Ligand SMILES: [Ca+2]
Ligand SMILES: [Ca+2]
Ligand SMILES: [Ca+2]
């Protein structure tokens with residue numbers, strides 16, 4: 235009991251010392267292989283083959299955006315003259331460092347203008363996707379984690395019809411899924427309980443060893459603190 239209490243106090247201390255960061259260095263990629271390489275191949279795909287989004291992924295469209303199960307893609311019409319500040323916002327329950335997809339602009343209603351891309355919670359402008367896109371990849375990697383991406387129709391007289399397929403994103407730290415010891419998609423007191431049970435015990439295998447040294451120590455607790463209440467999005 236005393237041991238658990240000590241662990242709990244240490245965890246709270248770790249959690250309260252975490253500070254958010256704001257400056258982001260962003261790199262845009264138009265070649266998917268290069269985007270994958272920049273993320274060491276660690277990413278998840280939503281292919282829109284059904285109307286269920288991957289765990290932890292959601293969107294808000296101010297217009298008529300929706301998943302199109304028949305054509306297995308997402309589509310939206312960001313009308314440039316709408317009063318709604320036309321935008322699609324993709325949100326991720328757990329922070330990501332890379333985002334992209336295969337984009338098709340234009341279609342019914344005109345050739346469209348272009349799409350402006352922003353990281354919502356950091357506010358920087360990332361770049362734009364031109365109306366010449368017909369299924370090609372466009373994505374980016376940020377050195378600072380973020381939780382949402384906002385797409386806005388470019389200025390012009392056309393409405394911006396777009397389709398997105400094979401949306402890809404890379405979780406801030408792939409270790410989150412390895413840490414999810416009971417595979418329920420979240421890092422919480424269950425993982426903490428596993429750690430507490432094996433605290434300083436050196437008989438392998440050890441549950442709660444996140445550093446790979448076959449012991450559960452303060453170093454593992456520090457990692458638990460960093461990813462506390464994070465989601466495994468895979
Ligand atoms: Ca799906
Ligand atoms: Ca698809
Ligand atoms: Ca869990």
Ligand SMILES: [Ca+2]
Pocket residue numbers: 442443444445446447448449450451453454
């Ligand atoms: Ca360890």
